Amino acid sequence: MSQPAPRASSSPFDEYVVPEIPVLYRVALSLTRHSADAEDLVQDTLIRAYRAIGRFDGAHPRAWLLTILRRTHLNRVRVRSPVLLKDGDGVTAALDRAGVASPAAEDVVVDELFDDAVADALASLPQKHREVIRLVDLDGLSYQDAADRLGVPRGTVMSRLHRARRRIRERLDEEGLAPRLTERGM
Amino acid sequence: MMRLTRSECHHVARVLQAYLDGELEPPSARRVAEHLEACRRCGLEASTYLAIKTAIATTASPPVDEDAVTRLRTFAAGLSGPSR
Numbered sequence: 001m002s003q004p005a006p007r008a009s010s011s012p013f014d015e016y017v018v019p020e021i022p023v024l025y026r027v028a029l030s031l032t033r034h035s036a037d038a039e040d041l042v043q044d045t046l047i048r049a050y051r052a053i054g055r056f057d058g059a060h061p062r063a064w065l066l067t068i069l070r071r072t073h074l075n076r077v078r079v080r081s082p083v084l085l086k087d088g089d090g091v092t093a094a095l096d097r098a099g100v101a102s103p104a105a106e107d108v109v110v111d112e113l114f115d116d117a118v119a120d121a122l123a124s125l126p127q128k129h130r131e132v133i134r135l136v137d138l139d140g141l142s143y144q145d146a147a148d149r150l151g152v153p154r155g156t157v158m159s160r161l162h163r164a165r166r167r168i169r170e171r172l173d174e175e176g177l178a179p180r181l182t183e184r185g186m
Numbered sequence: 187m188m189r190l191t192r193s194e195c196h197h198v199a200r201v202l203q204a205y206l207d208g209e210l211e212p213p214s215a216r217r218v219a220e221h222l223e224a225c226r227r228c229g230l231e232a233s234t235y236l237a238i239k240t241a242i243a244t245t246a247s248p249p250v251d252e253d254a255v256t257r258l259r260t261f262a263a264g265l266s267g268p269s270r
Contacts, residue, residue, distance in 0.1 A: 021255055
């Protein structure tokens with residue numbers, strides 16, 4: 001009977017989480033490469049975010065949500081594909097050690113700087129490197145499908161991809177944004 | 187406990203991208219996963235590249251499946267709606 005309240009102001013979940021759904025889905029698609037898996041991953045992320053929204057301070061919602069999404073993805077992969085990432089796998093452990101998987105306030109701030117640095121580095125890459133990044137990381141193509149799309153051997157896709165990511169990694173190193181073993185008491 | 191060797195780290199460095207992209211065959215993927223569990227340096231390297239993949243997908247703007255986004259918005263409304 002009552003008039004529905006404007007969604008943007010009706011709850012922190014609606015204000016901070018719902019607007020980020022397209023970004024969450026895009027990232028989920030990049031990580032899973034399958035639309036159905038991506039939707040499942042975002043749903044799990046939304047559930048976790050809903051449960052945790054009471055403890056969220058409202059700062060950097062996208063970084064906070066992406067951290068939840070990444071952690072959820074690793075947990076799902078570990079459970080579903082024990083061959084690929086068995087229990088206690090190194091990636092999850094390393095993420096925890098690096099603080100990448102725990103959405104503490106200082107980490108999400110670093111995440112935003114990190115994202116900006118990656119975007120800058122990506123923009124500075126040669127076209128053929130950006131192209132292969134787009135096909136694999138954004139469109140979710142396999143190496144072979146990307147190779148077929150570009151009309152190059154699979155090995156060329158791999159070498160361009162590796163070179164492109166290494167360039168981005170080097171840029172992060174230069175800006176002091178790549179995690180280091182010496183940080184966090186390791 | 188796996189004995190860590192420099193050659194093992196070099197091998198993992200060569201195949202890490204393919205591992206993170208899900209392109210390795212299961213036996214190779216298992217070997218990499220075991221190494222990442224045991225080797226902090228390689229594990230951290232893996233986490234960095236995973237974060238790069240995530241950041242790329244976050245900052246770029248490819249077309250998004252609007253139907254999927256609509257379904258997820260409906261799902262989100264279902265989470266927050268009934269309690270109010």
